[in-house]
Each structure stands twice: as structure tokens, then as C-alpha cells.
Amino acid sequence: MEWNCGNVQKWLLWTEHLYRLPQVGKAFQDLDGKDLCSMSEEDFRQRSPQCSETLHAHLDIWKSEADELWSEADSSCSGQPIHLWQFLRELLLKPHSYGRCIRWLNKEKGIFKIEDSAHVARLWGLRKNRPAMNYDKLSRSIRQYYKKGIIRKPDISQRLVYQFVHPV
DNA sequence: AATAAGGACACTC
């Protein structure tokens, strides 16, 4: 609801890339976030007959995750390079926003579980501007941390459960 | 089918 026309265009660009859509930005040039949110699927159809279904569905996903995704998109504009382990820490520090997709199993020991791998990967992709990010690739990066002593598997290995070697 | 481990290579800073 706070987006200006530029934010809308950025979202469109990202969505085009994600779903390999043709460029539709021009058809939405004059819209800000409020306009976009008030659009029905029929409204989308009038502006972009080819992509209306995809755009409308994807906007629904964003609406349902509005707070968290807005903060991600916002910080990616002026963002410093962030490491994956720092990003995961950030999410874990905000259980109110992210507790449904990643949470501590044992905060003292730094053990955490990724409850929704696709969601966490999507958030990471947003932060890094990598629309093609998924859990396969995110987890590969986590594994790189094993030999660096940043993250490891807990003593009793469980799916989607990792442990920070140096808990805060 | 999803996740896990790690090699290999490309890319950006």
C-alpha cells in the first residue's frame, strides 16, 4: 500500500524475470501500490491479457506476505552485501514475522529449523535479487559454511535442521 | 519426492 510507481515497476520487473514473462511494465506505468492492490483479475486482463493470471496470482502471494516482503524489497534497494548466515540470523531474530518459515529449536545452542524451505529461499532471492533462488541452491551455500566453521549439522542430524557453530 | 553432501565452474565484488 506504500509503493510508488517506481516500486510497482520494480516488482513487475522481478516478476517478469521469475516467470519469464514478456515485458509488461509499460501497461502498468501509471500505477502505484494502492492502484495495484485494488486491481481485480479482470483489471489485470485489460492491461495485460497474456500475463494477467500469473501477475494476479503472484500479487496475491505478495499481499499475503506483505510486511515481511516489503521490508526485504526495501532493504535490497540500499542494501549492503549480506551473507547468508547473517540473513538467516535476521529472520530468526524476528519470530513474529518469520517464525512460520524458520525458527529456533534451541536458541542457546544455535540450533534452528527451516520450516518452509521454499519461503526462506524466496526471501533470500528477494534480498539478493536472485529470482531463480531455491532451497537447492540456498542449502548448497549453507553447506559451504561447514568447512568454514560457521554452520554445521547438529549432532543428531535432522532434515532442515542446522546449527550455528558460534551461538550469540 | 524432498533433502543432503560436495565437486565443478561462472560470476561479481
Added chain:
DNA sequence: GAGTGTCCTTATT
């Protein structure tokens, strides 16, 4: 050269 991102094979759950 670091830190991924991408792709892949193989094994495990």
C-alpha cells in the same frame, strides 16, 4: 580471492 549462484551426481530419508 571470497562468497556465493548454478548445475550436477550420488546417497539418504
